[in-house]
Amino acid sequence: MTSSEVSPSFRLAYVPGVTPAKWVRIWNERLPEVPLTLIPVSAAEASDVLRGGGADAGFVRLPVDRTVFSAIPLYTETTVVVVPKDHVVAAVDEVSAEDLADDIVLHPLDDVLDWEHRPGRPAIERPATTADAIALVAAGVGLLVVPQSLARLHHRRDLTYRPVTDAPASRVALSWPEDATTGLVEDFIGIVRGRTVNSSRGRTPPPAQPKRKRPDTGGARRQPTAGRATGKSPRRGSGGARAGKRGKPRRRS
16 A cells, blocks of 8 residues: 555644543544544653654643744643642632642652742652652642642542642643644644634535436426416316306106
8 A cells, every 4th residue: 555545544642631532522523534543642742742743733731842833722721739638728719829838849750830939848859740749649748739630630539629829820732843734733723723614714614515406397387376376266267167057856757
């Protein structure tokens, strides 16, 4: 099979915390002949995967190198602090970074928040991953500040979380290499932007339905319906026989 005969496909990378299910469902409805493959990647490796051609596009966390990548910002996440359920923070609706000053706040190596001044007291060692940090929070070692989607991803019944009002936020975007904006990438952009199938900017509109032909009458004029086209009653038409009166029955002799 030559390269021109290879069936098209679309590879979509996504970082932890992003749930691409709704966009994948729409893709499968609109382009069922083009399989979509999901590729989970860490936030740190997402750019390298896209740059190296390992995926056609991806849901990433900003910032990205805008000299290489195009990006469509989608939403900004709420930042939360993950705490044990019996921690004092669990009794309030929200906290500030200053409220965490006396606590050990874990800073994993895969942290996705851009801190200028990290809250709380640092731990002796940095956990390798957010999952490791969550386990340490459950063990009572410290607290963890993360985007809300990551708190949900690593949910445990013995932990809870509360918004941190003045913490930096993480923004999620659809991104792809600018010099690799293929037709399938354009199709996915349209789905993410909420364009309909009939959108003038869409690339895969449904095929036009052929117009129904009018039956060929051979040039003959259609005869008017009696009583409608002429305006005359069918009983009193000029060419119709008048109904005769019924006579009396004849007597038998």
